[in-house]
Amino acid sequence: MLIFERSHPSRRNAAQAPQAMAAVNIPAALLRKTAPLLPEASEMDVVRHYTNLSQKNFSIDTHFYPLGSCTMKYNPRACNTLAMLPNFLARHPLAPAHTGQGVLACLYDLQEILKEVTGMAGVSLMPMAGAQGEFAGIAMIQAYHASRGDTARTEIIVPDAAHGTNPATAVMCGYKVREIPTNADGDVDLDALRAAVGPQTAGLMLTNPSTLGVFETHIEDIKHIIHDAGGLLYYDGANLNAILGKVKPGDMGFDVIHSNLHKTFATPHGGGGPGAGAVGVAARLLPFLPLPVVAKLPSPTSGRGVGGEGAVEYRYLTEADLPLSIGHLSAFTGNIGVLLRAYIYAKMLGADGMHRVAEFATLNANYLMAELQKVGYRIAFPQRRASHEFIVSCKPLKDATGISAMDVAKRLLDKGYHPPTTYFPMLVPECLLIEPTETESKETLDAFVAAMKEIWDEAHATPDLVKGAPYSQPVRRLDDVKAARELDLTWKA
């Protein structure tokens, strides 16, 4: 039932609005004549409706959720509680800096933390998701070349295994995309790369570990090829979880990186966002960072800022400070609430915790890979170490039983597991991209393997059972074709 179907004309939820309708001093021509279609329901009915709807979701808080490339790790509840302290929520974005020394100090500290873990020279926290981080990064590459008068660089190179946001971003930044194939080991095809570079090369976007779940072994060769051609190196750090505390993109020679704080830094996905795609840059890109960036300065006035001797004041750097900046990417200051959550998480991990993230994420992935291989599933790159994730190809299973990756995925729902990512990356047929993350226990992984074994057996014994799955959810498989053909995007009264 939709909330509109719980609505009743002239019902009023009186607690949430002023009792009286105030006088409106606006010419009639500018006013609306018919009321918008918003439900008229009691507060209790609304609470009941959305409480019940929430129960129709799988989530980290309720289920194992090994969705590859998405890093569905535990979102500590303290991050939420503390980021929602009343003073943090109440402050207006245009309030003077002295009324926000607390939140600014957190942002500044987070910038420093990200500099340290990525090995970059500077960080801006402003991009509001990974894709906007990519935009900021490629825009900085563009600005860099432009600032040098190097205007012939019109291409961005993207491996074919890349996440869809990479080519889409390059195009949004006005570039042509040149795609490079992947070799049998899951690495970039170096010969193809060498053949592709030239004076038209603005840069390369590389995801490492790649979306195939492997660490790019020729990373240094790639760096040399691109840099020698005058291009810059963009690091898609959505998969930073695999290397956090182990290796720094800055040390690999990358010029710019974005990191998905809503993955590696455990901020919630919220059913689709908000995220935060902080960008880090090497020294030569510092002047181009998106605005604002938080600076820590000696306190100009006593009694403001963080007092005492050597008092400091935090404030935003603006166009005046960074005239070459690529500019603002949001009206104000990005997703501050997400950044606070990431900061709290980072403070709880500390140096030791950061080192452990990649270790245990990788341990879990390799263990799960080994165990699923024992069940009989085909591993896409068995000769390689898994990073934080790995790929199972259901191609052999499908050939033998007719059961596809999608069938396996849907059947997992009945076993109480959110499925892995399906049919991405597109390079591997019938693929399941599986990312357990470090916060899951061995018991959970073992139970998941047992479920996958059950499905393996069902696929051979009772394939129709699997094809009909799921049976346990609020709905069975949905007709996506109808959804796209007979568009029904809004409810009509």
Added chain:
Amino acid sequence: MLIFERSHPSRRNAAQAPQAMAAVNIPAALLRKTAPLLPEASEMDVVRHYTNLSQKNFSIDTHFYPLGSCTMKYNPRACNTLAMLPNFLARHPLAPAHTGQGVLACLYDLQEILKEVTGMAGVSLMPMAGAQGEFAGIAMIQAYHASRGDTARTEIIVPDAAHGTNPATAVMCGYKVREIPTNADGDVDLDALRAAVGPQTAGLMLTNPSTLGVFETHIEDIKHIIHDAGGLLYYDGANLNAILGKVKPGDMGFDVIHSNLHKTFATPHGGGGPGAGAVGVAARLLPFLPLPVVAKLPSPTSGRGVGGEGAVEYRYLTEADLPLSIGHLSAFTGNIGVLLRAYIYAKMLGADGMHRVAEFATLNANYLMAELQKVGYRIAFPQRRASHEFIVSCKPLKDATGISAMDVAKRLLDKGYHPPTTYFPMLVPECLLIEPTETESKETLDAFVAAMKEIWDEAHATPDLVKGAPYSQPVRRLDDVKAARELDLTWKA
């Protein structure tokens, strides 16, 4: 699965305790040698476990919950959010009054509100539930007689329809209980009452509207009979919802009342508590109120209390102020968090809202009674108005089909409704005590009637289906006899 079964020895949830184990300077003989059985689970597993468990509950926020005598009305979420403001949560009960002027002002105001709606001369908020409110009330009656040297009064009169807490309370206060029968109209049998009173009568405990869901019509006769015998009148105000804003127990001549704020004032039941059973008293019982009571006094010191001209200060009255008080009923100050929620609710209702509560609670009950009667259900007192609740007797249904009140209740679960109270009050065979409350809409009541109609039809057509219910819950009917015979009250590793 129990949380203990998710535990793994030596697993540590490191975020929630100091990293290092501090030195303990306590003689070995006083120390424990084996660890207690507490789970060793990851924070995520704990969050997941209790999130999933919570989904195994019916609640107001998820279901219609017409549990008679329990007043399951909407618990406004604002009451929770605002009562949990950090400053309210942080304050120590023994902190000086000047650090708590905010919370004390709320408590004082709540006392005044309750005085107004009950018509009593004074209120103490301290009792921690209805039953403790009853204790306080009867203890005050005892103290009153004792203060007059009237020590022969050893009996409390209780109608047989009374809630079990009434006789139990009288006994806890050292009284003998004398039970009075109910007449065919659901009122107290006045002749029996006249015969029962005497110099041994300390008082009468009356629930009005009674647990039969009717307003005691002879209320004034009862008052005279008891008062003339030298007894005092106790009003069990758990059902205040039925008369809020309509009639005041003080105006009816009652000497003492308790009110369940977790019913009438919409504070949550929390799966069993905490509640608050504020007591109000007529003037002659004022000296005996339980401690502490909040007083509003002219501010003794400037700069403290609520400043400005005519500044006031709130503080607790203690034994020194009320030497005849029955004393403390808790170590500190009762269930303050519940009281804050009740206060917020009362402020949102205001005078108008208070008047409406009983009106709409009564409207809903009478409507539901009329509709269920149309379906065929036997109403226990069809000649009477329902108050906030009413009784259906499934005796005729059972005689005709074998379907009991319990069967109907369990089948309601499959239809998505929490059942009414079953088998209480004990006077009416196969009874369902139904209390819809004022916060439910007509649509919800109509849907409930439709479900009751379905069950009526099923009872006649497929009685075994009804007897086997529920089918939709995490468990089917439980073996209560085994539970009591083979006690299993704790999990063993």
Added chain:
Amino acid sequence: MPFIPHTSQDVSSMLASIGVAEIDALFDEIPAHLKSGSLTALGAGLNEMQVARLMRDRAAQDTPLLNFIGAGAYEHHIPAAVWELATRGEFYSAYTPYQAEASQGTLQVLYEYQTMMASLTGMDVSNASLYDGASGLAEAMLMAVRAHKTSRRILVPATVSPFYRSTARSIVKLQDIELVEIPYDRATGTVDMAALAQHAGTDFAALVIPQPNFFGALEDVDALTNWAHANGGLAIALVNPLSLALLKPAGLWGDNPHPNPLPGGEGTNAALRAPVGADIAVGDGQPLGAPLSSGGSYFGFMCCKQALVRQMPGRIIGRTVDLDGKQGFTLTLQAREQHIRRAKATSNICSNQGLMVTAATIFMSLLGQDGLRRVAAASHQNSQRLAALASGIAGVSVLFNTPTFHETVLQLPKPVAEVLANMANAGILGGYDLSADYPELGNALLVCATETKTEEDLQQFVASLQAAIA
């Protein structure tokens, strides 16, 4: 209308169905002259925005200071997940789990809670909560009297919290139960064994044994339990649940077999009759996840030996099976309770402190056995360090020469009230002034430093104490 969904159309059709013309007709059984007038003292209703503003203003009038008061309510870190989960609507807005099939969530939580509390206290069973520790102590006294059968006297050491003693007295005195005060030893701050010995051979139902006691001092619980049992009384342990992460559980106190056969009825059998231990353990669960909140809501816990389970007040949850043999949970032993047994019930308690218990269960699960131990040890260490630092101030000394848990008594050179007022002006709640309850101790201050206090906090305490007595 706030929270009332009826439209005027709804009202008319409902009235028509009932067969009356107006809502007021539904109240025609109430004598007209009793009907209320307007509730003049109540103002107009506020909308949520207005009430939010009011409450934020009120909250701002409560000034949180750096807190060193304990005395029965303790400031501990509460994991954020505790209240984020406990206030989920499904827990928050459910009733007592009368309909077991639709309440397995709450029921399983309570069963887990019972397991944890029984294990922490070392007892066989636990109920599902009482109101608070002090009223819980009263219930334990009533239970002991029921179990003992012949005596209505309870021995209560003066080292039991004065708040608990006065609350228990308010409650039990109406049943003619006598509380006999046992003095304490002025050197140790613990029960005066010699004074206690004078009660040997007298008729008493139980001895209350606080651990730690109100001074934070650790009693010789083995000796006290043995003494109670040797003299024919029950031992009621009054314990801080957090301290039990470190301290000997009440179920193992003493070593004398119980002398007089305990009552208990059907369920009793020899194997269940442990030869040692307190018979009942009670206390306040506040340290397990309840915020200080000016005094509540907290919750009382009660555990006992198996043989006494039918004497216990309050709800009890049992594990059983359903029609299909599947495990499930349900309220059990309801025949003890007021809604069945009425005047003969073990207590009048009905609603308890369910949500606080849900929070405590989540709290204990998040801490785990190791975490709870570390919190307890850190609290202990902090208060030891505080005592050491404070006694470095000229004129300040530690009053009792006894091991303590996380609270201790300081002797000051000046009236405590004055010192505390000065410290409060410096932003510090310096402790609880013992001079009203224990005038014989002179200028005695009860101070507490839990794991929440940093070294800097302790130094700040000491500096402000020093300034306040200067």
Added chain:
Amino acid sequence: MPFIPHTSQDVSSMLASIGVAEIDALFDEIPAHLKSGSLTALGAGLNEMQVARLMRDRAAQDTPLLNFIGAGAYEHHIPAAVWELATRGEFYSAYTPYQAEASQGTLQVLYEYQTMMASLTGMDVSNASLYDGASGLAEAMLMAVRAHKTSRRILVPATVSPFYRSTARSIVKLQDIELVEIPYDRATGTVDMAALAQHAGTDFAALVIPQPNFFGALEDVDALTNWAHANGGLAIALVNPLSLALLKPAGLWGDNPHPNPLPGGEGTNAALRAPVGADIAVGDGQPLGAPLSSGGSYFGFMCCKQALVRQMPGRIIGRTVDLDGKQGFTLTLQAREQHIRRAKATSNICSNQGLMVTAATIFMSLLGQDGLRRVAAASHQNSQRLAALASGIAGVSVLFNTPTFHETVLQLPKPVAEVLANMANAGILGGYDLSADYPELGNALLVCATETKTEEDLQQFVASLQAAIA
């Protein structure tokens, strides 16, 4: 280890299963010399108690003042239920609803949201959110350019928020899109129609029409929409969603039939091509339940005519049926998106602002059509009253003689920065200083009073303004 559950025994048996001796062996494909040393700049990890203390201290350094700033972020009452529900784990910790069957909760919320937004704006369809209003405006410009096909010029009035203009420029300039500024009339504070008329006949893809505009003033949206359409461009409405409870929805602006056939492909049919209205409506959803939070998270919304739906960026949810014919919800039109269409996608957006949209949907449900109207009207009335009171101060006047929604511009007799600093010292955030963005206006202050302000607050503003300019 915080949040990592592995025991050492787990680790050994997992390593054995993998067939390596130690965890570090799993990283043997990483060139050894690239391995990180220790992360020296990060301190040791804090436990939750420590980080809670840190964050509470930090929060205490943020000083909330009585706020009269708007300028694109508005203080409104947010019902408590909004965030109590939105932060439930099932919403909070779920991913984008790729697996529809296991995400019906989130999907239905989004479908309800799309319905509400389409209705509020008067458009046919809505997406499921963009990052924020400013970047959303950039997406609308890109979409208009795609739809228009021949022009890469967008006309942007100077009455559009300078924050939005600069953000949009950062984003669209890389695709060689030109933003042409249209000046405003100094008397009305709205688009200078004469200046706009000079662009008639020139090549442009769209005109942006802000309602209310940055000065809070109401534009003649009918005339502007007609002008855009008459001159062959699309009309992009930039709207405050709360204002739409009162104001004419963008879908009904203007009255000229659309002159040049809109692109759209398969889905387009004559019936769907409304003869009037803006083509795209965007804005920031912050007024619908997002706290101010120093600037985020907010969310961008975007609605459009049916004919343009395949040009829309972002997620879109559709209603369909399952195998059994039962209604269900799913992501649809994914072929527009980067994960399918890659370089040819309508945008690079992937994650959006889902949780903020969940909150907004609950917010709008709680308010309802009537509640939203009352909030909008009260905000309007408060700002009118504020303007009236303020212009009673000698030297202060209302700058533009135009109807406003809930914001207005005051002319001050002194430099605004100085006045604001004085007011801040008195605890008041007096508004947004326009002098940097609009130096031609002199000492101009943009002030906003929403429904959250009481008469007393307004009086306090006026008193402090008076004092600050004295």
